[in-house]
Amino acid sequence: MTTTLTNEKSHQNAATIFIIFGGAGDLSWRKLFPALYSLYRSNWLPENFAIVAADRKSMNLEEYREHIRNGVETFAPQYDSSLWSCFSEKIESYLIADLSEAAFYESLKHTLEQIGTKWETKPNWIFYLAVSPSLIKTVVSQIGIAQLFLAPGDSRIVVEKPYGHDLKSANELDQCLGRVFKESQIFRIDHYLGKETVQNILALRFANAWWEPIWDSRYIDHVQITVAEEVGVELRGEYYEHAGALRDMVQNHMLQLLCLIAMEPPVSFDSDEIRNKKVDVLHAVRKIIPDEVHQIAVRGQYGRGWIKGKEVVAYREEPGVKSDSSTETFAAIKLFIDNWRWQNVPFYLRTGKRLAKRVTQIVVTLKPIPHQAFPARALDQWLPNRMILNIQPEESISLVFHAKIPGPVIRLSPVNLQFKYQEAFKKGSPEAYETLLRDVIIGDGTLFMRADQAQAAWSIVDPILEFWENTPPIDFPNYPAGSWGPESAQVLIAKDGKSWYEGGY
Numbered sequence: 001m002t003t004t005l006t007n008e009k010s011h012q013n014a015a016t017i018f019i020i021f022g023g024a025g026d027l028s029w030r031k032l033f034p035a036l037y038s039l040y041r042s043n044w045l046p047e048n049f050a051i052v053a054a055d056r057k058s059m060n061l062e063e064y065r066e067h068i069r070n071g072v073e074t075f076a077p078q079y080d081s082s083l084w085s086c087f088s089e090k091i092e093s094y095l096i097a098d099l100s101e102a103a104f105y106e107s108l109k110h111t112l113e114q115i116g117t118k119w120e121t122k123p124n125w126i127f128y129l130a131v132s133p134s135l136i137k138t139v140v141s142q143i144g145i146a147q148l149f150l151a152p153g154d155s156r157i158v159v160e161k162p163y164g165h166d167l168k169s170a171n172e173l174d175q176c177l178g179r180v181f182k183e184s185q186i187f188r189i190d191h192y193l194g195k196e197t198v199q200n201i202l203a204l205r206f207a208n209a210w211w212e213p214i215w216d217s218r219y220i221d222h223v224q225i226t227v228a229e230e231v232g233v234e235l236r237g238e239y240y241e242h243a244g245a246l247r248d249m250v251q252n253h254m255l256q257l258l259c260l261i262a263m264e265p266p267v268s269f270d271s272d273e274i275r276n277k278k279v280d281v282l283h284a285v286r287k288i289i290p291d292e293v294h295q296i297a298v299r300g301q302y303g304r305g306w307i308k309g310k311e312v313v314a315y316r317e318e319p320g321v322k323s324d325s326s327t328e329t330f331a332a333i334k335l336f337i338d339n340w341r342w343q344n345v346p347f348y349l350r351t352g353k354r355l356a357k358r359v360t361q362i363v364v365t366l367k368p369i370p371h372q373a374f375p376a377r378a379l380d381q382w383l384p385n386r387m388i389l390n391i392q393p394e395e396s397i398s399l400v401f402h403a404k405i406p407g408p409v410i411r412l413s414p415v416n417l418q419f420k421y422q423e424a425f426k427k428g429s430p431e432a433y434e435t436l437l438r439d440v441i442i443g444d445g446t447l448f449m450r451a452d453q454a455q456a457a458w459s460i461v462d463p464i465l466e467f468w469e470n471t472p473p474i475d476f477p478n479y480p481a482g483s484w485g486p487e488s489a490q491v492l493i494a495k496d497g498k499s500w501y502e503g504g505y
Contacts, residue, residue: 013046013047014046014123014153014154014442015046015048015049015116015119015122015124015153016046016048016049016123016125016126017049017051017052017112017115017123017124017126018049018050018128018441019051019108019112019125019126020051020052020053020128020130021054021097021099021127021129021130022054022055022130022131023064023094023130024053024055024056024057024059024064024094025055025131027130027160028053028130029068030071031191031433032130032433032437033068033072034071034072034074034075034076034433035076035431035433035434036051036437037072037076037084037087038076038078038430038431039434039438039441040083040086040087041083041087044438045441048119048123050090050091050092050115050123051091051092052092052093052094052095052111053091053093054094054097054099054108055094055096056096056097056098057096058096059094061091061094065088068088068091069084072087092111092115093111093115095108095111099131099135099138099142100138102142104142105142105143105145105146105148106146108146108148109147109148112148121153122152123151123152123153124154124155124156125151125152125154125155125156126157126440126441127148127156127157127158128157128158128440129158129159129160133162133165136159137172137176140176140177140180140181141176143180149180149181149185154185154443155181156181156185156186156443157177157180157185158187158189158440159173159177159186159188159189160189161188161189161252162243162247164454166458166462166465167455167458167462170455174454174455178451183450184445186451187440187445187448188448188449188450188454189436189448190253190449191432192252192253192360192391192432193436193448194432194434194435194436195392195395195432196429196435197390197391197392197396197397198257199435199447201257201261202269202274204389204397206265206266211387212265216340216342217341217343217344217345218367219367220345220365221345221365221366221367221368221498222345222346222348222498223258223261223262223345223346223347223363224349224362224501225254225257225261225348225349225350226361226362226363226500227253227254227350227351228350228351228352228356228358228359228360228484229352229353229354229358230308230354230355230356230357230358231354231358232302232312232313232329232354232481233318233321233329233353234318235319236320237318237319237320238320238321240321241321241322241327244327244328244331245299245328245331245353246328246331246461246464246465246468247461247465249331249351250333250349250351251457251460251461252449252457254349254351255282255460256278256457258281258347258349259277259279259281259282261347261364262341262347263280264280264341265277269446271444271445274446275445275449278453279450279453279456281337282453282456282459284342285336285338285460286335286338287463288460288463288464290463293467293468294467296335296492297331297332297333297464297468298331298332298486298491298492299331299332299486300328300329300352300479300485300486300488301325301327301329301473301478302314302315302352302353302479302481303477303478303481304480304481305354305481305482306480306481307481307482312354314477315327315477316476316477325476326472326473326476328468328473329352329354330351330352330355330479330485331349331350331351331352332351332492332493333348333464334348334349334496335349335460346496348493348498348500350500352479352485354481354482355482355483356484358393359390359392359503360390360391360392361388361389361391362388362389363387363388363501364389365385365498365501366384368384374412378412379411382412383402384400385399385400385401386398386399386400386501388400395429396418396419396420398417398418399416400414400417401414401415401417402414403415436448484500
């Protein structure tokens with residue numbers, strides 16, 4: 001993890017071979033290689049570092065390097081052609097692969113051993129599964145049969161989301177991985193946890209004396225977590241039909257954000273200590289009874305509408321989507337955490353496609369002051385005290401409090417005290433994958449989900465998924481593109497006497 005207090009030079013000494021299954025895919029092109037290039041530019045890769053890519057697409061090594069160069073030039077900051085020339089030599093091999101064939105894995109093993117013989121030290125082997133979820137079990141099983149997990153140094157495997165389709169399938173995937181790798185070797189990646197503001201939640205809470213004394217049910221009224229997107233499903237309609245908003249965003253990203261806000265103070269920043277505290281939160285989330293789903297969860301699907309002056313189509317008109325689809329593109333849920341710190345404090349989570357604006361934020365709203373000493377005429381606009389953590393598109397932390405308006409009489413108005421990353425540190429934040437890949441290379445699992453975390457998260461949303469699948473919606477589409485979602489989402493929070501935070505103070 002970026003905040004780990006260790007000797008940074010020691011991180012760079014372990015020889016490493018980075019093997020990417022799905023090396024010619026979009027994830028590799030847009031995210032993985034730009035991140036690896038940025039790590040190389042920042043001198044964060046080991047001196048002995050090699051990349052081996054495998055995919056079905058037919059091309060030779062030079063063609064593959066040129067394909068990757070286009071991605072790096074497009075998506076990596078500070079692209080430099082001379083630096084690329086040096087980095088490209090790290091791409092040692094591109095293998096045309098049928099990932100279901102045992103012969104390929106024997107060929108891969110030979111390739112890895114050949115690279116290792118050039119170095120005086122035993123290399124670690126890192127297997128990155130940038131493949132379709134349907135291929136994960138096949139690849140893992142073949143790695144086991146070929147005994148590729150017996151690396152000369154250490155072996156690790158990185159698994160992209162979606163991590164299962166429900167609790168049952170997640171357990172089956174864990175069992176498959178567990179037959180080949182130890183839990184400490186498995187890195188379940190969630191790119192949201194690599195974002196600077198997300199990581200800074202830990203620093204904000206546990207490196208400062210301001211917040212922890214009031215960080216509980218005595219002072220906090222409620223917490224809102226919003227992940228809103230302006231875009232639709234674009235070309236991912238076929239995938240989204242099998243996922244939906246609850247699986248795609250809530251089960252992983254948003255529950256992890258909830259854990260960081262709600263977890264108890266760690267004894268240390270040891271990776272398992274942090275993850276223990278997170279899983280404690282998930283286990284404390286109040287169990288959802290199927291008969292109560294309609295009271296604590298709402299869903300929606302976008303229809304036609306307008307985004308930035310442009311008319312956009314409904315979800316059911318998107319490529320790869322059924323004309324009568326019941327897949328939700330919006331989900332909002334209310335959760336409670338049954339422990340001493342958070343008893344009866346509601347946590348409201350909402351996410352959706354084609355919403356009014358792109359924003360990911362956490363809003364912590366404090367309870368009203370116990371006695372209002374100021375006369376009503378002094379109140380220009382009374383709002384609750386809030387802490388607003390903006391994760392994207394702009395990384396910042398804001399505090400909303402009341403101050404006196406200049407003048408001879410006492411009049412109060414809300415004001416905003418804001419910390420912006422770009423202004424404070426005069427440099428851009430690293431991309432999430434840059435942070436996470438560095439942690440994989442050095443073997444730090446702090447920002448990655450353990451099996452028990454993933455299973456606990458699925459156990460929270462499974463009752464909602466089951467209820468929704470057994471109760472088809474009758475009102476889809478129920479919100480226009482460009483809005484803040486269906487009216488039922490407003491009702492969900494309004495019946496508790498609250499409202500969604502939608503900008504401003």
